[in-house]
Amino acid sequence: MKFAKKKDGVFYDMYTIVFVETMKSGSSREAIKAAKQLGFLTVLLTAKEKLLSQRKEFPDVSQMVLMKEFSHSQIRMECMKIQKQGSIINGIFSFVDPYVSMAAELMNELCGSDISSEALKKMENKILTRTSLQKNAANPVFEIFNPAEDLNLFLEKVRIFPMIVKSPLSAGSRDVYLVQNKEEMKDALKKISKLYPDRDILIEEFLDGPQFIAEVLVSNGEIHIVAVVEQEVTKKAKFIITGYNVLPKFDEERFPGFHDTVESIIRDLGGTVAACHLEMRFVNEKWKLIEINPRISGGAMNAMIYQAFGINLVEETLFLFLGYEAEWKRKYEKHVYTHYITIDSYGSLLKVTGKKAASSVPGVLAVYTNPRKGTILTPAFSMGQRYGYVMATGETSEEAKKTAILAASKIKFYLEPLK
Numbered sequence: 001m002k003f004a005k006k007k008d009g010v011f012y013d014m015y016t017i018v019f020v021e022t023m024k025s026g027s028s029r030e031a032i033k034a035a036k037q038l039g040f041l042t043v044l045l046t047a048k049e050k051l052l053s054q055r056k057e058f059p060d061v062s063q064m065v066l067m068k069e070f071s072h073s074q075i076r077m078e079c080m081k082i083q084k085q086g087s088i089i090n091g092i093f094s095f096v097d098p099y100v101s102m103a104a105e106l107m108n109e110l111c112g113s114d115i116s117s118e119a120l121k122k123m124e125n126k127i128l129t130r131t132s133l134q135k136n137a138a139n140p141v142f143e144i145f146n147p148a149e150d151l152n153l154f155l156e157k158v159r160i161f162p163m164i165v166k167s168p169l170s171a172g173s174r175d176v177y178l179v180q181n182k183e184e185m186k187d188a189l190k191k192i193s194k195l196y197p198d199r200d201i202l203i204e205e206f207l208d209g210p211q212f213i214a215e216v217l218v219s220n221g222e223i224h225i226v227a228v229v230e231q232e233v234t235k236k237a238k239f240i241i242t243g244y245n246v247l248p249k250f251d252e253e254r255f256p257g258f259h260d261t262v263e264s265i266i267r268d269l270g271g272t273v274a275a276c277h278l279e280m281r282f283v284n285e286k287w288k289l290i291e292i293n294p295r296i297s298g299g300a301m302n303a304m305i306y307q308a309f310g311i312n313l314v315e316e317t318l319f320l321f322l323g324y325e326a327e328w329k330r331k332y333e334k335h336v337y338t339h340y341i342t343i344d345s346y347g348s349l350l351k352v353t354g355k356k357a358a359s360s361v362p363g364v365l366a367v368y369t370n371p372r373k374g375t376i377l378t379p380a381f382s383m384g385q386r387y388g389y390v391m392a393t394g395e396t397s398e399e400a401k402k403t404a405i406l407a408a409s410k411i412k413f414y415l416e417p418l419k
Helices: 027-037 049-053 072-084 100-111 117-124 126-132 151-157 182-195 258-269 301-309 313-322 355-359 397-408
Strands: 015-020 041-046 063-066 088-093 142-145 163-166 176-179 201-205 211-219 222-235 239-246 274-283 286-293 335-340 347-353 364-369 388-394 412-416
Touching (some): 015 027, 015 072, 015 100, 027 041, 041 049, 041 072, 049 063, 072 088, 072 100, 088 313, 117 126, 117 258, 117 286, 126 142, 126 258, 126 286, 142 151, 163 182, 176 182, 211 301, 222 258, 222 301, 222 313, 239 301, 258 286, 301 313, 301 335, 301 364, 301 388, 355 364, 355 397
Parallel strands (some): 015 041, 015 088, 041 063
Antiparallel strands (some): 142 201, 163 201, 211 222, 211 274, 222 239, 239 335, 274 286, 347 412, 364 388
């Protein structure tokens, strides 16, 4: 399906989609590419000056605008400028935290769409998520700390350990701490309060068990689980997801109640037109919600789902929010596993070797590394400090995982020690 008539490189209908921020690769970038392939003009609003210096690397972006800040008024003003240029704005999207719900609100306002922006706002803020799900059995025990409170009095109320301390707007494991006692909790609360003195802090019980992602589209109140992905969590300095196993079949007998729990959470949050993903853990034979985010997972998730099922989920999200019929039926089913690469050292990157060797391993679908020469690399303290991945397929999940890890072992990062 094409939406804009094009001749000799000129768009005549000027149908336009505005994107609020992007990562250089991954799901947010693939959404822009999808819009471009559908025939839309694509306008990227970004606060990242370095993207303008790398403009030639963004051929899928029709127009790039540097923003000093992302607010409703500033984005609305830019949209009015785009309209004065003769463009018709069909949609305003963001696939990057924390701009998803704001983009949806503006799309409802300026484009007459019917996205569940209030539900997306609850998903975006982890405290709003917890308070909105107070009566849902999947909600863990939690407390909220206001930095204006007396810290010692608050600590006296805490009775359960271990606990997780996090900023309500944390993403990719940033500003998230596992604490084993009150002293560690005190340190974590002080660290986050120093960074965000006017922001409440979420404390919730630590949940231990196998972890899964549910990638979801909600259309007219109907909840569709497009993909279930098993996660491999590595605990070093932080909890980092290093493995993703896309499951062609989910074992409901072994893990009962998964679909019902996902649906109950989305209904309690009020989602009727939405795209989101939920991270769930199976704890003592019950499902618990780790977190929910109002967008597809980042990184290689869109590519994984496409390789596994032939579904371009970011494209289907565009269709859904634009008011067209989204497609979540699978064209085929394959076992796909993605292994993310982390390092244990600090240093300035000199070179990366082994990508060609990794790509030549039978079953490998994709090899990606993101840091440039001269980048300072560290052990992973957040998901953003994973420096690449290998995606592979196989006759079974085990074979796909074995292939991905074998191929990843051929990739070497050479570092110059920091002085």
